[in-house]
Amino acid sequence: MRFRGAGAVVAGVVLLMSGAVSTAQADDASPPQPVVPATAGLPQSGRSSGAAYAHEHPGxxxxxxxxxxxxxxxxxxxPVVLAHGTDASAYADWAxxxxxxxxxxxxxxxxNYGGAPGADSYGTEDIVASAEEFGRFVDRVRAATGADKVDAVGYS
Structure with missing residues (x-):
């Protein structure tokens, strides 16, 4: 049973990333996250530095x-949409x-998707809800850029 569910999730992610699935709802009206310069007090020595900075500067x-x-x-x-890994954040994985x-x-x-309310790391909550959240973001990116599809890059 575990494998059947995993297969459905993988199939859903593949469809989502291919652009074949669209979540037309635009209920994610939150503004874009602030962009933090790569040099903002962060030694660029790797993911652990990014994770430390992200922990101190949520969002x-x-x-x-x-x-x-x-x-x-x-x-x-x-457009390229970067998807962070489990128990991580966009900044930690992609700085x-x-x-x-x-x-x-x-x-x-x-x-940052799939986080519990008030969390400073993400990708830990329900995978279906996370995929829906990611899909809404992709729809928003496509609408803003006019692109038919995106290139999704994941890290875990």
Whole structure:
């Protein structure tokens, strides 16, 4: 039974990432997370530094991400949506890569999803609810950028 549920989740994530599933609700009206410069007191020595910074600055988004006015270029027509891992955050997992992608001309987006109320790490709650939250964010990115689909990159 565990494998059947896992298969359904994997299939749902694959469909979500392919753009074949759309969650048309736009009930996530929260503003974009603030962008924190990669050099804001954070030694860029790896994920542990990012996790420490994210813990001290909840809600921080990695530098270069969440510019909802970004227009995809012909060289990079799909926005990149970065998905953090379990018990992590967007900043902890993507503080190093996000500014590199943005500097290379990609429209980059990252969110914190699947967290308990008041949590400072995410990806720990119901996986179906997390997938729905991620899907709403992808819809919001697509609407803002005019892109038909996104490139989703995950880390865990």
């Amino acid at each position: 921080s988004a990695p530098a270069g991400s969440n510019d909802f006015s970004c227009t995809p270029s012909p060289d990079h027509p799909e 190093a890569l996000s500014p590199i992608l943005a500097a290379d001309g990609y429209c980059v987006f990252a969110l």
